[in-house]
Amino acid sequence: MSHTGASSAATLDRLSLPDQGGHFGPYGGVFVPETLMTALQELGEVYAAARQDENYLDELRRHLKEFAGRPTELYLAERLTEHCGGAKIYLKREDLLHTGAHKINNAIGQVLLAKRMGKKRIIAETGAGQHGVATAAVCAKFGLQCRVYMGAVDMERQALNVFRMRLMGAEVIGVEAGQKTLKEAINEAMRDWVTHVRSTHYILGSALGSHPYPMMVRDFHRVIGRETKAQIMEHEGRLPDEMIACVGGGSNAIGFFFDFLEDEAVRLVGVEAGGRGIQRGDHAARFEGGKLGVLQGCKTYILQDPDGQIELTHSVSAGLDYAAIGPEHAFYRDRGRIQFAYADDEEVLEVFQLFSRLEGILPALESTHALVHGIKRAKEMRSDELLVINLSGRGDKDVSQVQQLLDLGSAK
Numbered sequence: 001m002s003h004t005g006a007s008s009a010a011t012l013d014r015l016s017l018p019d020q021g022g023h024f025g026p027y028g029g030v031f032v033p034e035t036l037m038t039a040l041q042e043l044g045e046v047y048a049a050a051r052q053d054e055n056y057l058d059e060l061r062r063h064l065k066e067f068a069g070r071p072t073e074l075y076l077a078e079r080l081t082e083h084c085g086g087a088k089i090y091l092k093r094e095d096l097l098h099t100g101a102h103k104i105n106n107a108i109g110q111v112l113l114a115k116r117m118g119k120k121r122i123i124a125e126t127g128a129g130q131h132g133v134a135t136a137a138v139c140a141k142f143g144l145q146c147r148v149y150m151g152a153v154d155m156e157r158q159a160l161n162v163f164r165m166r167l168m169g170a171e172v173i174g175v176e177a178g179q180k181t182l183k184e185a186i187n188e189a190m191r192d193w194v195t196h197v198r199s200t201h202y203i204l205g206s207a208l209g210s211h212p213y214p215m216m217v218r219d220f221h222r223v224i225g226r227e228t229k230a231q232i233m234e235h236e237g238r239l240p241d242e243m244i245a246c247v248g249g250g251s252n253a254i255g256f257f258f259d260f261l262e263d264e265a266v267r268l269v270g271v272e273a274g275g276r277g278i279q280r281g282d283h284a285a286r287f288e289g290g291k292l293g294v295l296q297g298c299k300t301y302i303l304q305d306p307d308g309q310i311e312l313t314h315s316v317s318a319g320l321d322y323a324a325i326g327p328e329h330a331f332y333r334d335r336g337r338i339q340f341a342y343a344d345d346e347e348v349l350e351v352f353q354l355f356s357r358l359e360g361i362l363p364a365l366e367s368t369h370a371l372v373h374g375i376k377r378a379k380e381m382r383s384d385e386l387l388v389i390n391l392s393g394r395g396d397k398d399v400s401q402v403q404q405l406l407d408l409g410s411a412k
Ligand SMILES: *Cc1c(COP(=O)(O)O)cnc(C)c1O
Pocket: 101, 102, 103, 128, 130, 131, 205, 206, 207, 246, 247, 248, 249, 250, 251, 252, 253, 319, 320, 364, 366, 367, 392, 393, 394
């Protein structure tokens, strides 16, 4: 079965978005202080030239292969499939990439742009620490100065990643403001960028922020979906029935989904963090009660209180613990092309253990959200149907946190 009957509407969307101003319909755009407008414009222009430059693209492909370890496998999860007794489950193994998650795809793409711009200093924000580790790694590789901003709470949750970054020569700055997580780290990174904009490139880690970031970060992760498409055709001779990915800012998901947007028979599902449950302040599921607003340079769905103040968020996984979702996801959700679900902390902890036992793979807590929903769906699907789950990262970074949570649970 092939899906060549792509609707012209979807085709147009995919290829014409975002518009010149970085809009995905009503979402996206540029909302930054005057001082950053020039930097964003420069970045937009440099990227527009680079994406058409065969030398740049060759170099990108070479580092993705030699440094990051692409292509990643599309792996049949036999015991998980058997356990669920429904759809045949494949995993896209982004967890096998160097530094442990999909983040390196984008970090390599952007560090090559920084080189093109002659910028020798790199800054980044990080939540779980995976983007910080990927950025520290590419900075070490290319001999660039690297500073990573990280919320103090996240530094505690992900102490091992802090040490990893420092081992690779990055300076890690703890951010004590507010909730001391990703949002505050982004604020600090933006402040730094405003001050040092001539010498510094800001490697933003998700499909978020002001144009051109959401588009650019998406493009760097499209390789995930492109490979998946070729690999599933090779294994099965047809496209999958459903694809599932976890959604923090949305970079692994949009990269995984993008080349399937026109294949309307393929269901695309993003999974947000349900945290302790869908009550105010206890989760990070932006489509469960979020409203249109502007946060950190971008118009999108945001968890906010009735006064428009950014709501507290919570998730067991630092990488999904953020109040806003990438603008492109909001756009395709409105059109019904990408659907959304959520998984809560308790389900995630359970499936983290189940999946490790069944498959011999420790999944990142972020990716485990996709697995939770994937298991539910596989059970509902027929055995002749195909489900592909993006395993965005590995769980080594989460092992001590899970151990603590399980000890707490058994002490009750
Ligand atoms: C950072 C991270 C995420 C969340 O970020 P997205 O931009 O939504 O992909 C998901 N999984 C892993 C393993 C991560 O490190």
